Amino acid sequence: MIKAYGSSTSGNCWKVATVLTLTNRPFQWIEIDSNAGGTRTPDYLALNPNGKVPIVQLEDGAVITESNAILAHFAEGTRLLPAPGLDRTRVMEWLFFEQYSHEPYIATARNWIAWKRVKDKHAAELPGMWDAGHKALAVMEQRLAKASYLAGNQLSIADLALYAYTHRAEEGEFDLARYSWLRAWLDRVSAEPGLTSLPAAKKAAQ
Amino acid sequence: MIKAYGSSTSGNCWKVATVLTLTNRPFQWIEIDSNAGGTRTPDYLALNPNGKVPIVQLEDGAVITESNAILAHFAEGTRLLPAPGLDRTRVMEWLFFEQYSHEPYIATARNWIAWKRVKDKHAAELPGMWDAGHKALAVMEQRLAKASYLAGNQLSIADLALYAYTHRAEEGEFDLARYSWLRAWLDRVSAEPGLTSLPAAKKAAQ
Numbered sequence: 001m002i003k004a005y006g007s008s009t010s011g012n013c014w015k016v017a018t019v020l021t022l023t024n025r026p027f028q029w030i031e032i033d034s035n036a037g038g039t040r041t042p043d044y045l046a047l048n049p050n051g052k053v054p055i056v057q058l059e060d061g062a063v064i065t066e067s068n069a070i071l072a073h074f075a076e077g078t079r080l081l082p083a084p085g086l087d088r089t090r091v092m093e094w095l096f097f098e099q100y101s102h103e104p105y106i107a108t109a110r111n112w113i114a115w116k117r118v119k120d121k122h123a124a125e126l127p128g129m130w131d132a133g134h135k136a137l138a139v140m141e142q143r144l145a146k147a148s149y150l151a152g153n154q155l156s157i158a159d160l161a162l163y164a165y166t167h168r169a170e171e172g173e174f175d176l177a178r179y180s181w182l183r184a185w186l187d188r189v190s191a192e193p194g195l196t197s198l199p200a201a202k203k204a205a206q
Numbered sequence: 207m208i209k210a211y212g213s214s215t216s217g218n219c220w221k222v223a224t225v226l227t228l229t230n231r232p233f234q235w236i237e238i239d240s241n242a243g244g245t246r247t248p249d250y251l252a253l254n255p256n257g258k259v260p261i262v263q264l265e266d267g268a269v270i271t272e273s274n275a276i277l278a279h280f281a282e283g284t285r286l287l288p289a290p291g292l293d294r295t296r297v298m299e300w301l302f303f304e305q306y307s308h309e310p311y312i313a314t315a316r317n318w319i320a321w322k323r324v325k326d327k328h329a330a331e332l333p334g335m336w337d338a339g340h341k342a343l344a345v346m347e348q349r350l351a352k353a354s355y356l357a358g359n360q361l362s363i364a365d366l367a368l369y370a371y372t373h374r375a376e377e378g379e380f381d382l383a384r385y386s387w388l389r390a391w392l393d394r395v396s397a398e399p400g401l402t403s404l405p406a407a408k409k410a411a412q
Contacts, residue, residue, distance in 0.1 A: 049345050050307060062292065066306075069298035076290045084282045084290075086268065092275040100272075100305045101256060139255050 006054035011164030094158035105133035109172030114201035217370030300364035311339035315378030320407035
């Protein structure tokens with residue numbers, strides 16, 4: 001059986017469980033706590049020298065790294081990834097956008113504030129994170145004002161990649177009220193059969 | 207004719223000129239100075255709402271964003287990108303690695319130190335940039351100790367994506383002396399017919 005190594009609270013890891021579920025592949029989930037050093041052990045580094053979750057191990061032992069490469073791998077040949085050509089390229093644009101212009105801000109602010117609870121420690125950096133994250137959300141809003149999905153006319157791994165952290169962006173203190181098209185898209189994606197949400201962080205004691 | 211908009215000193219933009227050249231596609235280069243606001247003009251934002259170089263505009267007006275999506279688009283069907291399956295996934299892993307774990311550190315340190323010449327302003331952040339960049343270079347070294355190319359047994363867009371900033375990493379004060387396999391790979395890639403180097407920064411006055 002396919003093994004997926006990841007942290008259940010990570011949006012990058014959520015992508016893996018979601019694409020395996022939506023493409024009907026049974027898998028075993030192996031929980032790794034990256035905030036507690038679980039990705040820096042010698043055993044884990046032997047699987048992924050870059051020391052990050054998620055990874056997938058195929059039945060023959062081959063390991064696939066990088067959440068968006070995993071999305072593309074398992075989406076190949078399904079409705080979630082168009083055939084090669086401009087339609088596929090539109091999906092790829094969003095996958096790279098997510099890893100470069102979205103995740104580093106939105107996932108990081110969420111992790112600091114809601115999960116690691118080190119907001120005070122990062123007080124100087126957070127305004128820059130919020131600015132950059134809102135730029136990314138505005139780019140998504142501009143697309144979603146014109147179309148129901150990020151790439152093409154139906155759900156693809158572009159939507160899964162961006163849904164991962166956007167649906168918990170408020171945990172990073174990103175107010176989504178101004179993004180009406182984006183919020184409608186969140187509802188649309190969340191209604192997809194088989195799709196689950198990331199766990200919500202417990203509220204910090206006031 | 208295809209139009210490529212980019213900054214000649216940017217590794218991300220170098221990727222575009224390189225893949226178009228290696229796949230024998232004539233193109234017109236339109237120089238954009240992103241350090242001087244050239245990506246934030248209304249005309250440019252109409253082409254790429256994310257306000258980044260490079261982009262490519264096809265003959266029918268369609269615009270492709272994200273340097274690694276552009277690499278994959280033009281490499282489709284050539285020796286530079288294997289057919290779908292695990293061999294292609296190996297290429298995709300490196301493309302996402304480059305944008306998440308390599309470029310944000312190696313390209314940024316280079317830009318601050320050698321091109322914008324604002325090393326002093328970023329003195330507090332640079333040690334973290336160097337640490338993270340060396341982690342990425344060490345991951346490449348581990349692969350290149352075992353294989354001549356990053357993915358599979360021949361040149362692919364994985365090599366082009368990583369060569370882009372690695373061959374000028376020393377401008378960001380990354381000492382490559384410790385990475386003998388990586389340096390041999392730089393020589394191997396640089397010997398590819400048609401492949402050029404990024405311009406070297408002028409040395410700052412001492």
